[in-house]
Amino acid sequence: MIAYLTSPKALRAALPAVSFGIILLIIWFYSPFAVSYMGLNLMLQYAVPITLATIAQMFIITVNDLDLSIGSFVGLTACIGATLLADTPILGILALAACVAAYVAVGALIHWRNLPSIVVTLGMSFVWLGIAVLVLPTPGGTAPGWVKAIMGLKTPFVPFPIVAAAVIGIVVHFALMRSSYGVVLRGAGGNPKAIGRAGWSLLKTKMVMFGAAGFFGVLSGLALIGLTSAGDAHIADRYTLFTIAGVILGGGEFVGGRVSPIGAVLGALTLALTPQLMGFMKIPTDWQIGALGGILIIVLALRVLINRREA
Amino acid sequence: MERNIVSFERVAKHFGAVRALDGVDLNVKPGECLGLVGHNGAGKSTLMNVLAGTLTPDTGVIGIHGKDLKSSYGVPKANENGIRCVFQELSLCPNLTVAENARIFHPSLSGWGWKTKTGAMITEKLDEIFPGHGISSGDVVGDLKIGKRQMVEIARAFTLTDTPLHLVILDEPTSSLDAITARQLLEFVRKVVGDGLSCILISHVLGEVLEYSDRIVVMKDGLVVSERPAGDFDRNSLVAEMGNVIEMDEISEHQEREKLRGTTAVVVEVASGTQKLQAHQGEIIGLAGLAGHGQTGMLLGIYETAFGGKATGNVNGPVALVAGDRQTDGIFHLWSIAENIGVGSLSRMVRRGLIDPVAEAAIGETWQQRIKIKTPDMNNNILSLSGGNQQKALFARALASDAEIILMDDPMRGVDVGTKLEVYDLIRDEAEKGRTFLWYTTEMDELYNCDHTYVFRDGLIVADLSREELTEEKILHSSFKETA
């Protein structure tokens, strides 16, 4: 047991959690108050939508694709959420369902023509942004009350964002890592030919994964407006890069279907917490942007220690 | 008489100019083990791919259980009719565990507890076929060595749930197994055939086919050239049917060379436990033992030492490696055959700072001749080659390079008999010219080509045998010392 716990494999799996813990520890060192119910609630609120978007990205990465449109897609769903969903709920739900369907179609297209997902999703990012600008030409709108109520939930003992992250991580873990169809989905990333030879439809796996990504993108957009209470087409532009970084930080790999939902959640939380840490360390204005890079590097450098052991 | 499970008539498949199958008839009866042999590129795998539903033939009748399914045949139909295939290039998902890979085969395994169920099922099958396999159902396949991966894939093909199982195709199942495990598998095949299942066994180790199949079909250049009960063949007639006429009788010469040991300079020296691996210039050194006992690790250590990574010993001279696990260690799947060969000799092809396409083509042509790579055009993609021919290309890569020390990681996987003998000659010639070979092999016969053999167990050298001392018993004895 102890041998297993100190084995490189276990350490690598624990890495995302360790990175997150270390950042939390340093924050505690700067401001013990921040690591309280209220502090954690404040610091991690915006991690919830990022976590959801990161999971969406992870689904796509599982089948060896990459989604460069998730940021603008989240922006679009946020805009729909703050306008249609709030004004005419039925229409809003239909519109959001259409968004998910569009994701499914993109997945099907990529499979059908064997296209590089990077270009297709890059193109789609313009499409989503364009629709968002048409739906909501200038920022505004209001989030439906129930969305705000959910995001403002005061859970007992443990702050809502942590509960939410845990629930997301566990649900997705069971769906993708433990369920029997999840095996097929991950297998489609590991060796698509083998999955095809065993009689499964690769088209279906692509569509399921893109659909799941679209669904989580919608959740992310709604969670976001639940916090901001208003929409904005550009609200999540940078999610695209951050979600990719989150998946990788969580131990995922670009190809081969090697992903970890819990790792991805922790990766997203780490990325959300890093700027918070920076806020506490009085850094001169010029170097604030750089400091984020520096902290990321230091956190990631932990890998060396583990990889050294492995070598 | 029972109906044939498979009855193919005039099945043909062309890839551009290559006639992989040129009108093949094939029958498989219930409860028989059908041996399928043929030179590299004869069309065996193509035929099996058609049977497994992964390739659609251009023409021909696909009779399964007495019905012609030509138009609708595909993977789902094959599954429905209880036909499973262990492909030559393995078809496992490296990111999944052993149990998860087994689940892929059985859509009905789902719901709560599927993981336990599947794990038990595959472990049971592994225990049944390969006692003492040392694989856990929770192991991630990518972490397993190629031999173990092959065991998993074989065991998986024999697992049973609610779909029927009539025929298991084994396309070179023993190529990455050592002698002991190969025997375990073949005994198992006999047993299930006795129970009424049918198997198709493809192998280049003719002894296996002769001993374990009921009937043998010989293929040559996309055609079936002979089909008889196994008892009607012997090794020589089989070789003759395949179109090769060479036989081996060079053992005496080798004993001569063995006496030279020590007269040339030591080019490789690596300590291993209490023993020491030593290779002199011009020697052919065999690395023996059961698969996965540190032979590949030794070769990689030497390779890394030569390239200035870590220093595990002394290596004097440039090295090249012939990979055995061609999919992960050898092939550049986007490149042509010529490029795959040339990559080992890049610096020699440079003229005035640029790689000279003429020189590259020349190297390709030379080696196509010397090692008989079966292709109409060396500019074709490497994957258009049959498995054995891909392996030959990797051989050519190493031999074409200017390396003086050649490391071979069980390099004959899937190479046909005729070519093997030619390659043995080639190796001996090159050794005469001063090249040194370190040759890991799982085939006993190949060790007789070596001047000196080291036996590995648990990652260490446990025996050091000269050519005269070499016997199968000694090797087996050393490989199993602990348990014996």
Add this chain to the structure above:
Amino acid sequence: MNSLPIFKRLVEKPWIWSYVGMIVVWLATISYTGGKGGADVLTAALSFATFTVIVGIGQMFVITTGPGNVDLSIPATISFSGAVAMKIMDGSNSMLLIGLIVSLGCGLVVGVFNYMLIRVLRIPPIIATLSSSFLVLSTAIAYGRGLKIKPPGLLAEFATAQIYGVPILAIVVAGFAVVMGVVLNRTIYGRSVLAIGQNMRAAWLAGIKVEKIRFATYVLSAVLAALCGFVLAGFSGGASLNMGEEYLLGSIAVVVIGGTSVAGGKANVPGIWGAAMFMFLLVTMLNTFGASAGVRLILTGLIIVTVITIAGGDKPQR
């Protein structure tokens, strides 16, 4: 009869579709304007595509080394090198050479730093270059303070000069692209990059100096980004902190639309030119049509997706 194989061979080229897209978009533009300004649009496209091509070539080599390899520090490097070079030259022609050397030096430093993160600290390239881009941008801010200093006259002249409507810079960069195409296909370095991109382990076992090649590739990308920063500052009258921003996804897009495989191991240089021109002309076409911002964005996206769909992906090998 004879023309058929040529046509077929062309259709099989991965880069052809970016040129087809470019020509279609250009034709659509000039037919809208009734043929007016067709040549001038091409001139403009050439001058702006040039910058994308410079960074695109570096990005191409990085992407070709395999999945997960991408250089996200290009925008920061452009801004950094531009700012440093402009400040050092301070508009003086005599400092031109020194400015260029310092600028390329900036790229070298960034490239080495990126590689150290990837190799020594084993950080996945995408996060390594993202992190380093933050550091580089901070350095640019601290050093340049966002001030826009004019480039030396000679540099500005060179960067904007034309003969017969063809920008000199575009000619130079076209020449450079040809050289890099040869480097890709006919040198040991290029072959090694292609091999590593297909299978790093196999490349290592085939005797390729994997790590030296990866090092060279990341340095090449950063140095080209620095060069782009240098000429771009010359072209647009000074460096600004945000001048690299559009090259983040832009550099990736032109590489992939140009027919380079994101899975690694397959690359081509001509496609980068076609894709860079295509992207510029696409925006121009939609601007000319005068559609509203939303519609323009949607059409941009749909046209990109359409072109890539027609081009199709790799045919799977056996």
Add this chain to the structure above:
Amino acid sequence: TLIATSVQADTSDKRIALSNNYAGNSWRQAMLQSWDKVTGAAVADGIVAEAPAFTTAENQVTEQAAQIQNLILQGYDAIVINAASPDALNGAVKQACDAGIVVVSFDGIVTEPCAYRIAVDFAGMGAVQIDYLAEHLPGGGNLLEIRGLAGVFVDDEISAGIHSGVAKHNQFNIVGSVHGNWAQDVAQKAVAGILPSLPEIAAVVTQGGDGYGAAQAFAAAGRPTPLIIMGNRHDELTWWKEQKDANGYETMSVSIAPGVSTLAFWVAQMVLDGADVPHDMIVPFLSISQDTLEESLANTQAGGVANVEYSLEDAKAVVAGK
């Protein structure tokens, strides 16, 4: 009321933070420098305890919201904010107000009622350009509009102002419109692309900082230089001066002074001091005319932006609505 004479609260132990979302252009750099300069002096004089500036690494609503939450946790007494979005930060701003923190927004203002707003009349900034053109080009003509970043409210407001101006002076006609994303290079690229297809252009209307890029694009295309409205950047003013000296070129320049950040600082200080401050204030934009060009150019740092910094007195005047 009794404020005027009452003893005002002492703000020497108060801490004010600047929440900024972008540092990647010269305008933001000037804004941060003005802040440092003015608040540095204020801290030295003991007016406030500290007044650091915080910039997010990415120009994103979500990051700025998280940053505001961080500032709440750090217990600042007031947060001065240049917001990435007028509505989408309301959630975080509300949280700050609820924690008893004074929030003052400027340039990029927030709509949350509890916050103070120092608004720029962006629509006016657009309209004034056309008014100027109507005066100088009475015959009218074709206009090229360079816009900012699609989907951002500042872009919409300025553009709306321009379009209302064109509606009023119908001798003008917008024949082309491109998005320059407020980056000179992007603007130059977009203009260069559309220019060949456009008829003769009489004037270019802009949103700030795009003028020089437009001028270069016209020069590169070999087209006559139209009247280009400038945006107070040093390179624009320098180019204008050169043209003016060479051929008497006439135009105007209009933008917001980056020093508005210091006005916001003083407003925050006044609120903490107990002064009665209205929640909505308007700050004039800074415009430069043919006559004030030389003077403005002389006062502008090379490579920077024309600027005005505010003192407490200036702030009081603005608060009083003068």
